[in-house]
Amino acid sequence: MEDLETIIGLEIHCQLNTKSKMFCSCSTDFRDNEPNTHTCPVCLGLPGSMPMVNKRAIEFALKVGKALNCTIRDESEFSRKNYFYPDLNKAYQITQYDKPLAEWGKLLIDGDNGEKEVRITRIHLEEDPGRSVHMGTTDRGKYTLVDYNRAGIPLIEIVTEPDLRSPKEARKFLNKLRATLEYLNVFDSEKEGSLRVDANISLKGSERVEVKNISSYKGVEKALTFEVTRQRNLLRRGQTVTRETRHFVEARGVTTSSRSKEEENDYRYFPEPDLLPLRVASWVDAIELPELPDARRERFISQYGVSPEHAKTLTGGLKLAEFYEAVASEDPALAATWTADYLLGELNYRDFSIDAMPADLFRELLTLIKSDTITDKSAVEILRLILDAVKDGKKPERPQEIVSRLGLAKTSGDQVTALIQEVIAEQQAAVNDYYAGKMQALNFLVGQVMKKCRGRADPGHLNTLLKEILDKKV
Amino acid sequence: MVTAEDVRKIAKLADVGIDDSEINEFTNQCSGILEYFAVLDTLDQNQPLIRERYNILRDDEVLPSLSQEEALQNAGQTEKGYFKAPRVM
């Protein structure tokens, strides 16, 4: 049962970061605003209003199509998807149905068993619906509040073939896709809800289940892992998997069956009569793609001498890659280690993005490390102090100021020697143990010296020095 | 030929309320009309309508939106700047 192959296909909805909406001139910059302040007759679906296609949204979608090696259709068109829901302003969504903008592409990912090509079925353009807030508690007291600020935000839907074989691989695909979209500068991954995923998942030989409503890319692996386990358990108990749509409940990390009317719906697609076809295949030639993640990774390896593992990490997001390049100049290898191994860990721990770390402060920190002014331990402490200040909304101190204020500069050689002498004098028993061949005694003595200099000595160096002095005394 | 059951199903899909008292009338009428439309099914081609014009697009420019007050002015019920609608869950 455990070996049943897992088959996953994804549908990714991604908000494009155009200035105005897909079919009207309302601003897309609505997130910090009151409800229903970014609407007009078009995106409110007022009677008589008509859609007009945003050219930049087409260009952005073409860019994605080109980056994912798609074929652009000679003629594509918009259709209406008819279904009724309070947040759907016109009671139909303008989307693309049988003539999508782009088809048959691929994305290379780092799969479970090495490099792997995931096939892209199609990419099409559509509009986001509004947002519903569910209110009330008792059944008769329940109601819905609707905000149409989001209605009409341009989306691309990217559909993959069922080429993914594990939840982890699905996550890796999404990370790669997200990075690619970021590099193309068509999408802002930090905006809440800017990337949403529906997943189709089945165990080989069983029915397919659609998991909807995965609103964060981190949730995808969780939702799919839950679903694999659920489906395996069903089969193990001799039951069968039902073909159905399930919703991912992020807070509980589970999927639940949903049988709303919408699922049974027949969407009655037909060409949108208020819009004319698109013939934009020839535009693709004029689109110049920026450097994409794979190319940048190769460049990091060749230009900076970064390890392949570090290069992959550092090119995994546009801002991270740009951050690295901004701090790499003096010592690329040191910068790579400190960015990939230390900084990212501290950021993840705080759920921060790379934006939280001011590049100039990090560069200064790297200079202090490189000049051997501070120990690695002190450097980590400085990193934490800076990020904690950012977290508290304070202006972080410069690393140099922190070193001065806390006296974190490495203890000099003479001082260390003096401290070692002090410790030898005080800890005669341990010294004797050392001479008796007990090596733990040396660690104890190193610890005592570290205590006296409050950690501002390099433990490796201290170890050698202490050993040298003790051995000389014999 | 459509049955009362077909009409009920379609009325439900369209979410347009039809009373039981109306169902026979609607079924008879729709049956007659759809039968008349059946002449279309004698056409064997399925060529799409030709649309000569294409790529009618607008530039990505922001224009002022309605105020919240204007947006909500025709709503039957509002709450805290939102439109109020029946429960969906």
Place this chain on the structure above:
Amino acid sequence: MKTLSFHPDDSVHAFITTIPEVTYGDGPLSGVTVAVKDNISTKGIETTCASKILKGYIPPYDAHVVTLLKNAGAAIVGKTNMDEFGMGTTTENSAYGPTLNPLDHQRVPGGSSGGSAAAVAAGLVDCAIGSDTGGSIRCPAAFCGIVGLKPTYGRVSRFGLIAYANSLEQIGPMARDVNTLSNLYSVITGHDSRDATSVDKPYSHTPVSDIKGLKIGVPDEFFGEGVNPKVAEVVRQAIDSLESMGATAVPCTIPSMKYALSAYYVTCTSEASSNLARFDGVRYGPAVGTLKSWHDAYSDQRKAGFGKEVRRRIILGTFSLAAGYYGRYYQKAQTARQMVRDDFERIFRDVDVIAGPTMPDIAFKLGEKSDPLQMYLSDILTVPANLAGVPALSVPCGKVNNMPIGLQLIGRYFEDERIIDTAYAYEQGGA
């Protein structure tokens, strides 16, 4: 700004809303009174489409044509009655009661722009704006004895026209004479960047009555089965008199007419079933109840708000688009539509205009047409122009039983000027 008072003796119930004190400015239509069909958005003035479902709806914006009318100095004096959402041929399907034919109060004014036609025919206004999805300007123009034009598709912006069937309908002018119609038309044409189907072909023509050398196609199908022979005879005489002015009439055929009415009704009901789904009582219209769950409340709202004909067309359109029916109905209708276009294109290689009756009969008695299919069949002569998108107008050409008959003139794409000239020639010569 200037003002005028408007207190019409509206015994035919042409208006849903009138504006007692109208302000207007300078311009080519300064002070000209214009009635606007109630499916065209007017900022600050209730716009109902003659439906209960839009009762109380005050648009926060003007339709493009309304802006153009205001800029031209026109005095918009009211909103006219119509068949609910444009769905009808008699203006009996109005939630506000029927409009009467000013020439005979026992008869319908035609529809769906019956209020606009009646207001003009009764002399309540100088001219009016209607909309024509399958004959909704030409039919009431014919029944009320006035001139009405359905422009080439795209020549007038639809922005602000509450959609019934987007791919078929156009806003157009209605007036008692061709010159007034032409003046009104020159104000409302032109490109609008908010309507993707709008084309940049402004009309700035002055009608001329010289039609020497004009070739007129006379389709057999326009004089065949279902057309009242007396009506056919009057129209033939009108064509004869055009010939006497120097035109030549030649017979032609439109074989696709066999499919036209079905193609029209499948297309318009399909589009309508989608267009009319937005009336859910959340953003506008009478408030939807929030005690029931969404689908139940929504269904109730639509049952209470829409009349029977509207619900019937929503159901027909839903059938046409539903899985299992789409291929047989909607898709085939588009095939038929292309055939109609091809027929017109072929005919217009040899002739300049096509002429025939606008309607198969004179204005019906109120309540006369109770069977929906019989009602639909009366649109047979007007729908081909909408399917093809070509311009068509109706100009009065005589009477049968003391009721007016309309001569329908259909032109090539963007040759609205030529059918206007032909109508002008007839009007001048026939007078």
